[in-house]
Every structure is written in structure tokens, then in C-alpha cells.
Amino acid sequence: MRTKYILKIILFIYVISNVSVFAQTKSEKKKYSEIIPNHTELKIIHSNIIDDDYFLYIKLPSGYKDSDKNYPVIYLLDGDIAFTMAWSTVRYLQYGKHLSDVIIVGIGYGSLLSSDERNMRERDYSISALQRLEESGGGEKFLKFIKTELIQFIDSHYRTKPNERIINGYSIGGLFTLYVFLNENDLFSGYIAGSPYTPFDKDYLLEILQQNSEKLRNTDTKLFISYGELEDKEEYVIPIEDVVNKLYDSGINKNRIKKQIFNNGSHFTCPSEAMVYGLKFIFE
Numbered sequence: 001m002r003t004k005y006i007l008k009i010i011l012f013i014y015v016i017s018n019v020s021v022f023a024q025t026k027s028e029k030k031k032y033s034e035i036i037p038n039h040t041e042l043k044i045i046h047s048n049i050i051d052d053d054y055f056l057y058i059k060l061p062s063g064y065k066d067s068d069k070n071y072p073v074i075y076l077l078d079g080d081i082a083f084t085m086a087w088s089t090v091r092y093l094q095y096g097k098h099l100s101d102v103i104i105v106g107i108g109y110g111s112l113l114s115s116d117e118r119n120m121r122e123r124d125y126s127i128s129a130l131q132r133l134e135e136s137g138g139g140e141k142f143l144k145f146i147k148t149e150l151i152q153f154i155d156s157h158y159r160t161k162p163n164e165r166i167i168n169g170y171s172i173g174g175l176f177t178l179y180v181f182l183n184e185n186d187l188f189s190g191y192i193a194g195s196p197y198t199p200f201d202k203d204y205l206l207e208i209l210q211q212n213s214e215k216l217r218n219t220d221t222k223l224f225i226s227y228g229e230l231e232d233k234e235e236y237v238i239p240i241e242d243v244v245n246k247l248y249d250s251g252i253n254k255n256r257i258k259k260q261i262f263n264n265g266s267h268f269t270c271p272s273e274a275m276v277y278g279l280k281f282i283f284e
Helices: 002-031 079-095 139-157 172-183 202-211 213-217 233-249 271-283
Strands: 040-047 052-059 071-076 103-108 160-170 190-194 222-228 257-262
Touching (some): 071 079, 071 139, 079 103, 079 271, 139 160, 139 172, 160 172, 172 190, 172 202, 202 213, 202 233, 257 271
Parallel strands (some): 160 190, 222 257
Antiparallel strands (some): 040 052, 052 103
16 A cells, blocks of 8 residues: 555656656747847848838847957848858858957848848849849949948947948849949948849949049958859859959059959859858958
């Protein structure tokens, strides 16, 4: 009888323990069902110039709140997809002592937070108005937004180094990055233009280059430009090579420009490579 009683007590304790473990496990699953990256903030900024809202994904250095230091800022076009890639890329480069602490600002449209694929890159990053793209040609407005609204917002809310700003763009974002480099060369200290899509705007870019050649010759800014070996020749390889050759011919210090071709690289395998080697070059 006594043995039976003891067995009942043991069984009760076992059941209660398992219920507790189950409840704890369920609680832990709920706790981690949504992951928010550490030291990251989300801001929404309205542009009066474009009359649209932008989602800013902002990654601060781990010691930001405990210091009074100012930091370089990396601005990412296509922030909805490039932000998490940049975070990991920066960490690896920091492990390798290629760069120190930075602030990362991803400029997005909100699709990083949901399954909504809203994306206005063809409006904001394109230079020419194309018939096949109804809202294209907004690059000039987007540049004004970055120059007069976005940078001012970041500089006023965070401890930044105004003389150390980097902009990273890929494909049509790379086109916009080149456009900024040629138009507002002193706005950023480093430009990363990965596989810029230039066939419709090459002549216009070269025209700006000719107009601003004297200013560009005296620049201290750095430009990294790249493409993949397997990319389409007419859309990427030939026009990019034309732009780079004209940059060299203009008398710009060649040490300030780095062109890189990624072996066996296609258009959708090279975004991370452009960012890695671009940041490494800019911060050397």
C-alpha cells in the first residue's frame, strides 16, 4: 500500500514537471517567434520632396549607447533586401580588421517587415523617363531627398561623421550611385556601384562627367564599380567599361577608382561580392 502511494506521488511529480516544461517551451517559442536584430532601430521618414514614406532600418554599433563617439554611416539602397546582408558583411569585415564600427542605414519601402512586395526603386533610382516604366525618371528628386531630408535626419538624430558617408547600390541602384558620384561628388566619401544598369543613361552620365571633370579630378572620394564575368554584355559589361574608361581619361586619380570583375559571376550572384569588396576598398 505504501509502495502504491509513493508511486502515485512520483507519477504526479512527473506529470507536473512535464506540464511545466511544456509551458516553458511554448513560452520560449512565442518569445522567439519574431526576431528583432540587436542594436537595430526602425524609423519612418516622410519625404516632402517625393510625397512618400520611407522605412529606415538603422543598425547601431554595439557600444553606441555607452560611448560619445561619432561613426561613419553606410547608406544602403534597396534597404529591404540589402540591410541584413550588410549587417553580416560588416561583421565579417570587422572580424578581419578591414573596418571599424559603423552605422548602417537601409533605405526601404517596408517589405522587410511583411510579405508586401511594394517597391518603388524603378521610380526613385532611374534617371531617364522610360515609356515602358510609367513612374521612371525620379532619380533627381530622390537625390534631393537624400541630400536635404534623409542625411539631415540621420545627422540630427545620431552621432555621425559627416565627412565619412558611404552609399551602396546595385543594378539600377548602382546606376543611381554613379549618378550621385558624378553630380554631387562631395555628398559621400565613398561610392559602391555594383553592376550598374546604365544602357539607357550612359550618354547622359558621360555628359555629366564632362561637365564636372575639373571638380572630379580634385576629389578625394572613392568609387568602387563592379560587374560579373557572366553578365549580359550589352546591358552591363560594355556600357560599364565605357564609363570606367571615360573616368580614367578624365584625369581622375586612378587610385580613387577601383573596377572589379567577379569571375563566373552573374547578375544575381554578385550583390554580396560587390558590397564586401566595395567596403574593403572604401575603408582601406
